[in-house]
Amino acid sequence: MQAYFFTEEHELFRQSLRDFLEKEVKPNIDQWEKDRETPRHIYKRFGEMGFLGIPYPEKYGGLDLDAMFSVVYTEEMTRMNSGGFFTSIGAHSGLALAHINGEGNDAQKEKYLTAGIKGELIGCLAITEPGGGSDVATLRTTAVRDGDHFIINGSKTFISNGVLSDYIIAAVRTGGKGAKGMSMVIIDRDTPGVSATKLEKLGWHASDTGEIAFDDVRIPVENLLGQENQGFFYIMQHFASERLGMALMGVSQARLAIDLALKYTAERKTFGRSINKFQVLRHRIAQLSSEVMMNRVFVYTLYQRFDKGDYIIKEAAMAKLVGTQLSDKVCYECMRMFGGYGYMESYPMARLLRDSQLGTIGGGTSEILCEIISKMMIDAKAYKAVV
Ligand SMILES: Cc1cc2nc3c(=O)[nH]c(=O)nc-3n(C[C@H](O)[C@H](O)[C@H](O)COP(=O)(O)OP(=O)(O)OC[C@H]3O[C@@H](n4cnc5c(N)ncnc54)[C@H](O)[C@@H]3O)c2cc1C
Incomplete structure (x- = not known):
């Protein structure tokens, strides 16, 4: 499955990003959570590593890489288990810079995109x-x-x-x-x-x-x-990639929850055996993992279509609708597998569960996504790209 969607280059990029995050981000996350912000210097480091410019043109210092590199980026960032950290960087590189790159003129790109990709100006x-x-x-x-x-x-x-x-x-x-x-x-x-x-x-x-x-x-x-x-139409246009990103974030959070639950249930013993021997928990993991896998594949294929220039308004709304709700469900079920420890701040599940909750609100609530999907399916409404 991994080899079906990702090339050797994607996996090399994953490894270098993972090494960087393990070394320079993970040891600091708890402090940034307490500080209620991600410090400016880390944007600079992301800029130096090239991570802020993955989809943007080389002319402005970007890497101009295909969309599956952005998938790798989101997956690895989510593994840090801090939606706040992810969003701090993402609101700058994925939202503000996307508008500058999409609609900005040359002078605006020279000023804001170039400095933004370096992590020197934050948007x-x-x-x-x-x-x-x-x-x-x-x-x-x-x-x-x-x-x-x-x-x-x-x-x-x-x-x-x-x-x-x-x-x-x-x-x-x-x-x-x-x-x-x-x-x-x-x-x-x-x-x-x-x-x-x-x-x-x-x-x-x-x-x-x-x-x-x-x-x-x-x-x-x-x-x-x-x-x-033309602002409204620009916003709607960018919503497709934002929603796709949030769908992937949801699915990645769910994967992280399952990975953590797999480890914990193998170690935790009750009634003389590991709790991963109890059929009810085994089946729950099997069920949740199956749902996550199916959503993951859907989201990957949407990224590939997005890369080819397909206008995927409806599908991105569907992916976010289902992916973020699935994340809430999986994080909750996996949190419960930790028993009382799941509720403790010193364990990862509490943060994962509360960070997941934003998925169904930001970038268009689930109700608004259902409105968009139903208008397209029932009223044959067409949302067209701004050219
Ligand atoms: C942590 C966080 C970070 C955010 N970051 C940003 C950001 O960087 N930039 C930015 O611009 N915004 C940001 N947002 C805002 C976010 O996009 C909005 O909160 C979201 O779009 C919902 O808008 P609202 O809060 O005004 O809710 P409302 O629009 O008031 O909705 C309230 C409730 O009514 C429901 N509702 C509304 N209309 C309908 C309808 N037609 N049919 C059925 N139900 C409906 C909604 O689904 C929701 O349940 C952020 C929000 C949070 C919480």
Whole structure:
């Protein structure tokens, strides 16, 4: 199975990433979880190793590698068992840089993509607002044209890297109501009128999640990303890869939970024998592993189609819907196999279970994904790529 999807190059890359993570990340994860953020210096190290530029063009310092390298990256990052750490790096390299690479002009790419791939400038993507995240088209943050500037007012919430990042890729209203009046802009953190506060949350502890306020923030019109009033369509376009990434993260978390449970159930003894000899637990592991394997193969094939340029809106929504729910189920069932130790912070399952819970919320809730899938299947709605 491994050889069917991955080449020798992919596996060499996996090994070097794994070695790096074991040495420079794993020993520090517990501290970063306590600190409620991932420190800036680790972005620099990721940049030096090339890990922030896997899919991006060589012209800007990227590696321009195929999508299965991104699969390897996500799988290895998930093994660190810190959704917060994963997200800190991912909100920068997978979300902010994806918008810069996709819609940015040459000057914007020179400035933000090149420095971003090196880990010198950290970005975040700010779409969600206190008034609502699912209904993206109703966003209220305004960008009003004033000569060769936009003046921005409004607020964003639940933003990963919302406090620590150097710049914000923000969705703003530049036109009338609805989807057709939205644009994406780049706002440098040190622009007067930008402020942010950190939020406390259930999981993803090593990630800084922030609320950001814009109070008469003046940015030059050159900071418009892509075309004016096309923001909604750019967001929808990027959702496909974000959702695919979250589906893979879910499936990878589930795999980690099963690996940990396999080890623990082999070591733990009750009634004179290892608990992996009890049929009820054996069958549970067999059942969960089968479901995980089937989802894994589905997600891998979607990455291959994505790489070929297929527009996989429906399939990515399906993969995230099922993959994140499966992660919640598997993490919960495996946590229970640890008995009381599963509930303890000193064991890995507690963090894995609470970090998994975000999967069905971020990047489109399960209900919103069902809306998209049902509209495409029942109402024959077509979502087309922005060209
Ligand atoms: C830790 C964390 C990190 C995040 N990082 C980012 C980030 O970096 N950038 C960013 O922009 N956002 C981020 N988000 C925000 C996330 O994308 C939103 O929370 C999510 O999209 C849901 O929006 P909401 O919280 O406003 O919920 P709401 O939209 O208010 O939804 C509330 C409930 O109603 C349901 N619902 C809403 N509409 C419908 C409908 N039509 N049919 C059926 N049910 C419906 C939802 O499924 C949900 O159960 C993050 C969130 C968290 C918790």
